[in-house]
Amino acid sequence: MALSAILLLIIFTGLLLLWGHPASWGRLPPGPWPLPFLGNVLQMDQKGLLKSFQALREKYGDVFTVYLGSRPAVILWGYEAMREALVDQAEAFSGRGHIAILDPVFQGTGVVFANGKSWKVLRQFSVTTMKDFGMGKRTIEERIKKEAQCLVEELRKSQGAYLDPHFLFNSISANIICSIVFGERFNYQDPRLLRLLHLLNEIFIILCSFYTQVFEIFPGILKYFPGTHTRLYSMLQEVKDFITENVERHQKMLDPSGPKDFIDSFLLRMDKERSDPESEFHQENLVHTVLSLFFAGTETSSSTLCFGFLLLLKNPDVLEKVQAEIDRVIGAHRLPALEDRPKMPYTDAVIHEIQRFSDLVPVGVPHSVIKDTHFRGYYLPKVRPAGSQILIVGAVCLQSYGSYPVLDYDKNFHFQISMEEKRF
Known part of the structure; x- marks a missing residue:
């Protein structure tokens, strides 16, 4: 009787293990069982x-597979793998994972979470409209x-007292x-801005x-229990209510002959x-x-500014060189302008290095084929037959790129300028 039970357990376990790595997923990259x-x-x-991805990458290479619960995620590590997928095969990898x-909130809507035709239409409209209202132009520079x-x-106003500038960076970005x-x-x-920034920070x-991360692995179970996700939905709803009030x-006040902002332009297209x-x-x-625009634009910009100030405080020798270049090119009696950039290669390199080092979104928004x-x-x-998508997750390695001098650093974060160039 005991022998039969053991045999049954072995067979059942073997079947489960086979189920755990189904052939129906195709021929996926290697990864842990x-x-x-x-x-x-x-x-x-x-x-x-x-x-975890860093450790697995050392073992399996730049492309490998991990399973988030029963769902596989193909991890693309580094610039070359991500370029091959998201640029060279952009159409195939254009699906949004x-x-x-967040699925219960967005449900495949909005420019970030839409798919297919909806994503293409919303993206084209958003890019065009943001440019119309100054993105990449002199008007946004003035703002x-x-x-x-x-x-x-x-x-x-602080009169030289110590302060945490994070709130101010959030405010200017917002x-x-x-x-x-x-x-x-x-x-x-x-009070409206203060509440909004508090919500965005908590979210x-x-x-x-x-x-x-755990919810991503077991959403089918955790969604039925109270937890942090319920607080998240409540805060997101409050932000949506704020936006809805502005839309109304x-x-x-809509003037069809002269849209004043992104919302006006969208409303006119709706009509x-x-x-x-x-x-x-x-x-x-x-x-x-x-x-999506508000959250992505506010948090990323303010966090980059915070990283920049912290790194400059940590590296006063770099700060002195940046200040010297600012004094020489701009001086103390006018504001900096985008046209100053070609004349300030060291400051430009430092800004790029801050963006590289801060690595704000190391695991990108997932895609699907x-x-x-x-x-x-x-x-x-x-x-797969059940209809679940394979997640394509890009992990950004710490690699400088661009046509500018690269700032190298050691483990103590002491920057050293080198003239090596790595082109995007």
């Missing part, structure tokens, strides 16, 4: 997926200068986005937490395509696109 239901969760570092904790002057005035999206900026002490912390105010039942221009896409795809000798199917 997954456990049934758990996938590779026990092999992941609790301090973050990136540490699902982020489990940045104005906000920078406001920041300097706030810093002067105001620049607000001026394009909402057509207005906020006073730094405006960002949750999305970067270990809880969110814009609707009442134009109101009779089209398949139009991508509707209220939900508007709110979720504004939410929209068709059966061959990549580096592997076969990535569009979907």
Whole structure:
């Protein structure tokens, strides 16, 4: 009797292990063998997926597979692998992978989480409209200068006392986005801005937490229990309510002959395509696109500024050289301008190094293949029979690129200038 039970257990375990790495996924890149239901969760570092991916990359190379629960994720590590996929085979890899904790909120809408035709239409509209209102033009430069002057005035009020500038960096980044999206900026002490920045900061912390990584692996179970995700949904809803209020105010004041900002332009497109039942221009896409632009533009910019100041404080010799170049090219009696950039190669290199070193989104927003795809000798199917997508996750290695001098650093973060060039 005991022998039969042992034999049955062995057979059952063997079947589960076979199920854990199904052939129906295609010929995926190599990776650690997954456990049934758990996938590779026990092999992941609790301090973050990136540490685990770094270790696996050393063993399996730049392209490997891990299982988040029962769902495979193909990891592309480094610039070359990501370029081959997202540039050389851009169409095949253009699908947006699902982020489990955010799916109930966005449900495939908004410029970041849309797929297929919807994504292409929203992306083209967003890029064109943002350019119309100054992105990449002199008008946005003037807005940045104005906000920078406001920041300097706030810093002067401290009279040299120690302060944490994170809130101020968040405020100036948010105001620049607000001026394009909402057509207005906020006073730094405006309760609406203070609440909005608090919500965005809390949302960002949750999305970067270990809880969110676990939720990504077991969404089918955790969504039925109370947890951090319920607080996340509540905060996201409050931000959406703020955006919706602004949209309603814009609707009442809309001037068809002169749109003032991104929301006005979207509303006019909604009116134009109101009779089209398949139009991508509707209220939900508007709110979720504004939410995506606002969150992405605010947190990334302010965090980069914080990293920059911390690194310059850590490296006073670099700070002295940057200050000397600023004094020589710009002086003390005018604001910097984009046209100064070619004359300031050292400062330009430092800014790029700050962006490289800070590595704000080391594990990018996941993609999925929209068709059966061959990549580096592997076969990535569009979907498995059950319809689940394979996640394509890009992990950014710490590699400088661009046509500018590269700043090297040692483990103590002491920068040394080298004239090596690595082109994008």
